[in-house]
Amino acid sequence: LYYSIEVPxxxxxLPLFTIKATDxxxxxxxxxxxxxIAGDPSGDxxxxxxxxxxxxxxxxxxxxxxxYTLTV
Incomplete structure (x- = not known):
């Protein structure tokens, strides 16, 4: 899945988004x-x-x- 979020x-x-997965x-x-796992080398x-x-x-x-493009 791909999500796009705009952050001021x-x-x-601040909290931005809640990722939901099911098993x-x-x-x-x-x-x-x-x-x-990728996309945040500076820990932002x-x-x-x-x-x-x-x-x-x-x-x-x-x-x-x-x-940023984060991989979770």
Whole structure:
């Protein structure tokens, strides 16, 4: 899936989006965890492993980096 999110620059850390996935397996085989695997080498984003809440970890600056493509 592909999601596009516009984020205002120069704001303190804020929640942006909640990623939702499902797995039909039961028990621990059906547990889902989330992580950013590409696109954020500077650590500008945080992703809660359990809830899937994606948020900025610091104010973003469009002049320094005009866009991001994150792989979760």
């Amino acid at each position: 620059e120069n704001l303190e850390a 039909q397996d039961a028990g621990s085989s059906g547990e889902i965890s989330y992580r950013i 984003f945080r992703l809660d492993r359990k809830s899937g809440v994606l948020q900025t970890s610091r104010p973003l600056d469009r002049e320094k980096r005009p866009g």
